[in-house]
Amino acid sequence: MSVRDTLAALRQGRAPGRRALAEFADGLADGSVSDAQAGAFAMGICRAPLTADARAALTRAMRDTGQVLEWDVDGPVADKHSTGGVGDCVSLVLAPALAACGVYVPMISGRGLGHTGGTLDKLSAIPGFRADLQTDVLQRIVAEVGCVICSASEDIAPADRRLYAVRDVTGTVESTDLIVASILSKKLAEGLEALVLDVKTGSGALMPDPAAAAALARDLAETAQAAGVMTSAILTDMSQPAATAAGNALEVIAAMEALTDPGGRPSTRLVALTKALGGECLALCGLVADSEEGAARIGSALASGAAAERFGRMVHAQGGPSDFPDRWRDRLPAAPVVAELRADAPGVIGSIDTRALGEIVVDLGGGRRREDDRIDPTVGISHIAQIGAVVTEGQPIARVHAADPDEAEEAAGRVADAIELATRAVTAPELIREVIR
Template identity: 80%
Template sequence: MLADLRRDRAPAPEALVAFAEGLADGSVSDAQAGAFAMGVCRTPLGAAGRAALTRAMRDGGEVLHWSLDGPVIDKHSTGGVGDCTSLVLAPALAACGAFVPMISGRGLGHTGGTLDKLAAIPGFRTEMQTDELQSIVSRVGCAIVGATADIAPADRRLYAVRDVTGTVESLDLIVASILSKKLAEGLEALVLDVKTGSGAFMPDPADARALARALVETSQANGVMTSAIVTDMSQPAAPACGNALEVIAAMEALTEPGTRRSARLVALVRALGGEALALGGLVADAAAGAEKIGAALESGAAAEVFGRMVQAQGGPSDFLERWRDRLPAAPVVAELRAEAPGVVAEIDTRVLGEVVVELGGGRRREDDRIDPTVGISHLAQLGAVVTDTQPLARVHAADGDAAAGAAERVAHAIRLEGGAVTPPALIGETIR
């Protein structure tokens, strides 16, 4: 197979299957894995090869099986800043009759991780064995956990090799990495949130659409009903960045209908949830699904599911009633104001993510410790009219020096203009 790649020929699907099996059982060395990753960067695998590699990487570990009275559905995001969508979407889907075994990851780099957000909730456990995950999902309707060592072990090895060989951005390897873990959940339907814009992993819209098409094509080739929605990440998904602060944004969306909740976050949850419910056969189409998700948020049904999930995963039994008291807070909060009135015309969202990391709310390395309290809140959105008496943002930090340094960087990441500004559409193309 490596000889094929050296000659710029895509390997046969059966050779890719054998290679993935070797990654999982250790018979393929790191040197061979590195040569494979470099070869795939030069010679794309093609649709059939990509599907075969993904399937083999999935099947090299544990694959969940279910016997439930509703469809098993999940969502995956390609990563962004201030993106606490999963915390709202998983319980909303469960409140609408779906079962959601969401296997998520921790943050690395400028994008936040769902597991790190949930770790801000006292006692919340994301590490558990498969039988406990299945028990919680069957009783509550959803659970959000980390992958066990038995889920897609080939991906764990290949991802580590990609990180040190400069091959992380290979489309084929991105697709196989994402889907080998997601499809191991035993899904019937999957909706993909593919981000584009300044805070996205793939900021260029053409690259994001290509990734979305490859993900949908590969997932469907492996028997899972799948759609992808290209969404805007030229500003954070919620007006908060940082782990406890994003949990607050999620809880406001779940429990506080009206002005406190983020309209942008709710719109994203409705769009993704509507598509997921349609894929799972619970509604006639995505529009009907969005209405059903909205009703679950407005009625409090989604919030009730979230509260039960928190309790089932080790968090406080009264979290739903006392979440503001239960979440930790930073000792220093600094308010950033505009130097002159204007309209928010541009936000360098990647910089905001980097600021959270610098404050201690993210990781540069896998073993970095995280401060759940730090970050940015009350961020002015694109198109907002601001005066010098209104905050552009609030910086939450461990001390005054950290707050001052972060505020300076945030100020440089936000550009104001004098005239009206039309922000990019949040919901872009749907690829089915």
């Protein structure tokens, strides 16, 4: 079936067959499909969504345009993917915690674009840390340490890289079918046995509407399972930041507090999310009877220091300091200006415009509008009060970390607008909204 035939089928509302999708994916990877044809393909799928079988076929075809990792290790290979949010540094805690529980985690991650932070940008705040690894180095670190967090090489799902660039300029980024194929083609190329998906909803999520987020979670789980990977999707709340900080070095601090003091109050929400995702992953891997036992195992790995030790070994293997778990406070860069925001009246933290907080971090220099923007790892917001917290007049509710006093003052005003005080008790939304298996 020619490319023109595939496009004609989409124009007529018919899903292309498996062979046609595979040939189209190959054409994306080798350049024989033009940008115009790729754009027409993306627009056609927006107009005529794929069947579940066709979506799974497209995902596998895009995965198979590049290298699929193979493993010779003595335990299950698994990973987590998040649809992105604000203050979401759970990968930094979860990967080493899973490794400490006997799972091998080849976590291929990305950099931030827009209001959501990127895992690799957070890790880049650690002096010397290298995210770009050759495949043989990635596999060696995973085998020796148990986990790695790195960028995708050019050999991983090249069709997705091409199609994603076209989607960005043709207004087709929001197609659920293309989102699923993009996410999973890269994750499945890791050679996984199990995958847990963190699909976020709420004011800071890419999909704030719970119904749309739940539909995406189901499509992701169904497609990954069709590809032979044991998968669960957990719908989680992003009506407030996942940690109490947003910004690259600040989120590394939050992750290190969770790894070295998991019972500390500032890390409560982050630790709870790590336990939920990790517990589900351990259950998928068959290492525990159910997710509750798995969550307890993850909690033990945090409390014992085993997860922190794995994180330190991973950081050192990827070029960072050998003593990072012991001296992380000294190793991380800090902003020259810190402005404290205080409540102007007594009340209760009623709601948070979490997306606005993410935008503030970007405007401070902590994120990207364009892929070539440079990032200041020191800036951001920390000590963010949580929904439902009772505050007195003058009590600190956030700290802004900035490069100069003027930027700090402007950002503090915007943070104040994003945090709404209520006059009566407020209950925060449940962190775990639904588990889709």
